[in-house]
Amino acid sequence: MQRLKFPKGFLWGAASSAYQTEGGNINSDWWAWEHSAKRMDYLRDNGKNPEDYFSSIACDFYNRYDEDIALAQHLNHNSIRLGVEWSRIEPSEGVFDEKVLERYEKILQSAKYHGLKVFLTLYHTTLPVWFAKKGGFAKKANIIYFVDFAHHAVERFNEYVDFWVTINEPELYATLSYALGIFPPQQKKFFLPFFVVNNLIEAHKRVRALIKIHSNKPVSMAFNIVDLQPYGFLGEIAVRVIRYFANEYILRRTIAHCDYIGVNYYFHHHVGLFGFRKHSHSHHENTDRGWGIHPEGLERILLNLRKYKKPVYILENGLADHTDTHREEYIKKHLYYLHSSIQKGVDVRGYLYWSLTDNFEWEEGFWPKFGLIEIDREDLLRRKVRYSATKYAEICRDNGFDY
Numbered sequence: 001m002q003r004l005k006f007p008k009g010f011l012w013g014a015a016s017s018a019y020q021t022e023g024g025n026i027n028s029d030w031w032a033w034e035h036s037a038k039r040m041d042y043l044r045d046n047g048k049n050p051e052d053y054f055s056s057i058a059c060d061f062y063n064r065y066d067e068d069i070a071l072a073q074h075l076n077h078n079s080i081r082l083g084v085e086w087s088r089i090e091p092s093e094g095v096f097d098e099k100v101l102e103r104y105e106k107i108l109q110s111a112k113y114h115g116l117k118v119f120l121t122l123y124h125t126t127l128p129v130w131f132a133k134k135g136g137f138a139k140k141a142n143i144i145y146f147v148d149f150a151h152h153a154v155e156r157f158n159e160y161v162d163f164w165v166t167i168n169e170p171e172l173y174a175t176l177s178y179a180l181g182i183f184p185p186q187q188k189k190f191f192l193p194f195f196v197v198n199n200l201i202e203a204h205k206r207v208r209a210l211i212k213i214h215s216n217k218p219v220s221m222a223f224n225i226v227d228l229q230p231y232g233f234l235g236e237i238a239v240r241v242i243r244y245f246a247n248e249y250i251l252r253r254t255i256a257h258c259d260y261i262g263v264n265y266y267f268h269h270h271v272g273l274f275g276f277r278k279h280s281h282s283h284h285e286n287t288d289r290g291w292g293i294h295p296e297g298l299e300r301i302l303l304n305l306r307k308y309k310k311p312v313y314i315l316e317n318g319l320a321d322h323t324d325t326h327r328e329e330y331i332k333k334h335l336y337y338l339h340s341s342i343q344k345g346v347d348v349r350g351y352l353y354w355s356l357t358d359n360f361e362w363e364e365g366f367w368p369k370f371g372l373i374e375i376d377r378e379d380l381l382r383r384k385v386r387y388s389a390t391k392y393a394e395i396c397r398d399n400g401f402d403y
Contacts, residue, residue, distance in 0.1 A: 004339045005400040011117055011350030012396035014072060014372055015081035015316050016061070017124040017168070018088075020359040021068075023058030027091040029132040030125070031055065033184035053365040059357050059375050065107045067383065069114050071373060072356055075389055076396035079117035081165070081315055081352050082107065084157070086149050087128035093145070101156050108160035119262075119315065119352070120157060121165040121222070122150055122207065125173060125183070125362070132185060137199045138178065138192055143206065150207045158215050165262055165315065166207045169224040170200040171250055182363060201250060205257045218259035222315045223251055225263055225305075227297025232272030242271050247301070255308050264316035264354075265301060265334075268294035288320035289368050293330060299337035302346045311347045314338065318354035320361070320368035327372075327388035335395065336403050353392065357383070 025031050033039055040050040061068055072080055088100045111118050123146065127136055134142050150166070167173075174196040177183040208219045225247050230239045251261070268284075284292045298317070305312055317334055321327045331353060342348050358371035366377060372389035376382040395401045 001402045003400060004336065004403055006339065007342065007349070008399075009349070010399055011079040011313065011352075012399075013077040013079035013081065013116065013350075013352045014356035015119070015352040015354050016083070016356050016359065017121065018083035018085040019055065019058075019124065019126045020355075020361070021059045021061035021357065022085065022088075023055045023060065023360065024062065025055070025085060025087055025126075027129055028085070028087040029127045029129050029136075029184050032129055032132075033186075052367075053363070055360045057381075058360045060381055061357075062103065064381070066110045068357060068373070069107075069110045069116070071383060071385065072116065073114040075372065075385070075393040077116060077393075078396070079119065079162075079350060079352065080111055080356070081119040081121065082111065083121035083124045083168075084153055085126065086123065086131075086146075087126060089153065090128055090149050092128075093130045096152055101152075104157065105160070108157055112160055117162040118160060119163040119165055119313070120161045121168055122153060123166065124168040136185065137196050137203070138187075140195075140199050140202070143199055143203045146203050147206045147210060151210055154211050154214050158211075158217065161217055163260070163313070164208075164211055164217055164219040165222050166204045166219060167200055168222045169264060170197060170204075170221060171246065172224045174200070197250060201253050204254055208257045218311075220258040220260045220262040220313075221250070221254060222262040222264050223247075224267075225265060225301045227265075227268040227294060227300050229268070229270050229297075230272065231270040234273040235271065238271045238273050247304075251308075255310070258310065260311040260313055260349075261305055261308060262313055262315040263301070263305070265298050265314065266291055266317065266319075268292050268297040285326065287326075288322055289364070291319070293319065293326070293333075295330070295333035295337050298334050299341045302338065302341035302348060303344060306344075306346050309347075311349050313350040313352070314348070315352050316354040317351070318370050320370050321388075322367075322369040324386045324388050327386070328391045331388070331392055331395070332401065332403055335401070 034054050043050045084104050090096050174193040178187050178196050179193040181188040211219050228239045228243050230236045284294050319330050355370045357373045358369050358375040361368040374384040
């Protein structure tokens with residue numbers, strides 16, 4: 001065994017998003033989609049109860065935020081990633097809800113009271129219904145509405161924020177919503193994902209410039225970066241092509257407008273000339289969601305980011321594990337390779353596990369259990385700290401671990 005020690009001032013914590021933990025958001029396009037006849041018919045036709053796939057009150061974080069944030073502090077976290085929900089703050093065009101702004105202020109004040117550095121996300125998958133009806137991010141002319149919302153949020157919350165995250169996983173949002181048609185608005189048009197991606201790039205640039213007018217707080221996006229390995233005939237060429245579009249297209253166009261690189265790491269794929277190989281050659285284990293557990297991929301993607309010479313923060317990394325039998329080892333293995341990347345010159349300054357609590361996992365509902373803290377949906381949403389959370393707490397406390 002060896003003692004792995006992380007740099008002084010390293011940030012430890014967990015992440016969450018507003019919609020996935022708050023629930024009760026009737027002004028969101030996701031809420032409308034969840035309750036649409038088309039969505040409910042699809043679930044019934046596939047033998048599922050639509051009630052199990054409604055966000056409902058989710059974890060009720062909107063009301064129980066102080067309880068959850070206090071638990072984060074109790075688990076020795078020194079940072080937290082939170083989000084604000086655009087559709088709550090601006091439920092109709094140009095109308096900003098003062099009570100909602102006050103509530104988010106209290107949430108952020110709670111984080112600071114409990115001694116946590118705050119990463120705050122402005123846009124995490126969901127949109128106000130009124131904005132979605134205008135065409136959302138598929139129309140370049142609509143970017144001004146997002147910038148206006150961001151202006152209000154930055155003016156109100158900046159004093160409580162240590163790191164800004166403008167947009168979460170723009171590449172995945174464009175793919176899932178406009179290429180694969182899984183997320184709302186479920187549009188499948190050949191060139192539309194490309195337009196959406198470029199509009200999100202422009203939105204990030206404008207909002208980052210806006211934030212810099214008000215403060216010098218670091219700004220980035222949360223990039224979903226995939227570890228890609230070759231297999232079969234012309235696999236190396238396939239990797240280069242797919243890596244460019246999946247990992248580097250947005251990053252290269254925004255890196256000059258990012259003060260750090262925010263990384264979300266979950267996925268590893270073997271790719272060849274004729275597509276993706278479902279299982280890797282290493283026969284790795286899978287999470288409850290069927291995602292391969294491949295911690296060495298984290299080191300590979302971090303080493304590839306070294307060329308940008310920017311600080312790196314892991315903003316999401318986690319697994320669905322309802323029995324809590326793999327989570328401790330999952331975290332330690334990923335941290336082992338993260339530590340190795342630091343030794344090789346990558347300026348990684350923080351790690352946020354996804355997620356602090358079990359939450360609403362988008363189209364999958366509540367069954368995937370990612371949380372360090374269990375939400376008992378049969379017992380008034382009672383919080384239960386998982387064993388793996390206590391082992392992660394030891395790492396956070398010691399700024400390292402034996403491995």
